[in-house]
Amino acid sequence: MEYATEIGRDVGRAVDLLKKSELVAVPTQTVYGLAGNALDEEAIAKIFQVKNRPSFDPLITHIASIDWLETLCKDIPDEAYQVAQAFWPGPLTMTLPRKNHIPDILCSGLPAMAIRMPSHNLFRELLGLLCFPLAAPSANPFTYISPTSSQHVLDQLGGKIPYILDGGACEIGIESTIIHFEKGEVILLREGAIDQESLQKVLGKPLIIPKKNIKIAPGAHKKHYAPNKKVIIGDIAQLIPKFDQDDIGIISFQKQYVPDGRLPQEVLSPSGDLKEAAKNLFKALRTIDNASVSTILMEYVPNYGIGRAINERIRKAGEIE
Ligand code: TXA
Numbered sequence: 188m189e190y191a192t193e194i195g196r197d198v199g200r201a202v203d204l205l206k207k208s209e210l211v212a213v214p215t216q217t218v219y220g221l222a223g224n225a226l227d228e229e230a231i232a233k234i235f236q237v238k239n240r241p242s243f244d245p246l247i248t249h250i251a252s253i254d255w256l257e258t259l260c261k262d263i264p265d266e267a268y269q270v271a272q273a274f275w276p277g278p279l280t281m282t283l284p285r286k287n288h289i290p291d292i293l294c295s296g297l298p299a300m301a302i303r304m305p306s307h308n309l310f311r312e313l314l315g316l317l318c319f320p321l322a323a324p325s326a327n328p329f330t331y332i333s334p335t336s337s338q339h340v341l342d343q344l345g346g347k348i349p350y351i352l353d354g355g356a357c358e359i360g361i362e363s364t365i366i367h368f369e370k371g372e373v374i375l376l377r378e379g380a381i382d383q384e385s386l387q388k389v390l391g392k393p394l395i396i397p398k399k400n401i402k403i404a405p406g407a408h409k410k411h412y413a414p415n416k417k418v419i420i421g422d423i424a425q426l427i428p429k430f431d432q433d434d435i436g437i438i439s440f441q442k443q444y445v446p447d448g449r450l451p452q453e454v455l456s457p458s459g460d461l462k463e464a465a466k467n468l469f470k471a472l473r474t475i476d477n478a479s480v481s482t483i484l485m486e487y488v489p490n491y492g493i494g495r496a497i498n499e500r501i502r503k504a505g506e507i508e
């Protein structure tokens with residue numbers, strides 16, 4: 188079906204559409220999501236179709252209040268309440284054993300479902316008006332860069348969905364952190380907006396960091412968050428002379444490597460602030476991906492706090508020289 192996609196702030200319109208099994212793109216603090224009724228198989232099937240997402244890659248369910256946990260999940264460990272109390276509403280997702288009434292298609296048949304309570308005002312208002320939770324993966328085609336503005340969503344999903352709820356630019360700019368509980372341990376499935384240090388402080392113990400792709404994290408693809416252009420990661424100053432100067436763009440952390448205007452160049456945070464870098468990362472990737480160059484040169488950011496999550500996105504966007 189082809190839609191004349193509209194952008195607006197009409198929450199009532201979003202409610203009407205969602206009740207009719209339609210999809211609405213929604214703002215969150217992290218990235219824009221592509222939302223549908225999490226308990227409605229028809230809506231969920233549409234999400235997979237619009238995103239071109241393989242059916243083995245499950246969706247995150249977004250809830251309005253903590254009461255929903257008991258409605259959707261079972262065998263909830265105390266630690267889950269502990270982290271929920273500390274980080275919800277906010278950019279933390281937990282995977283928990285799901286109850287029988289949860290559609291298999293939502294969770295790709297896994298015994299656990301991913302769940303989070305988001306903090307964006309407009310999205311919370313929307314969730315509060317609905318009597319069902321919302322499944323919402325990032326609102327980008329599978330493997331491409333996540334959207335951090337309503338315009339990004341329109342550029343990619345225009346014509347495929349009826350409505351984009353516009354909540355401005357996303358405050359954090361990278362996705363939520365995902366944790367999984369198993370046999371008394373807490374496993375980090377995805378680095379994200381909440382850093383390991385903060386989680387460990389609340390848990391009072393170290394997180395388990397899986398060494399390689401594990402079965403419980405079906406979405407941990409090697410290629411992800413990727414632009415169409417070739418991304419090469421390394422020492423930018425050393426890389427620049429190896430390429431045709433008319434054919435490269437640069438995304439750096441803090442330093443400007445060539446004078447302004449000589450080639451497409453994005454500096455993530457001139458002051459060296461990792462939070463600012465996270466907020467600008469996906470926008471910068473899109474900007475250079477749309478420039479007329481074939482290669483993007485990138486460098487890692489300092490590897491602590493949210494920097495780890497940024498580096499994980501950079502690693503998946505490119506290849507190391
Ligand atoms: O910040 C976010 O989390 C954004 C906003 C829109 O909420 N959402 C998001 O969703 O990033 P998505 O679908 O792009 O990424 C969710 C990841 C996928 O890698 C998926 O495989 C994993 O979560 N996931 C979902 N359900 C899971 C489950 N039951 N067990 C393990 N991993 C799961």
Ligand code: MG
Binds near residue numbers: 333
């Ligand atoms: Mg995604």
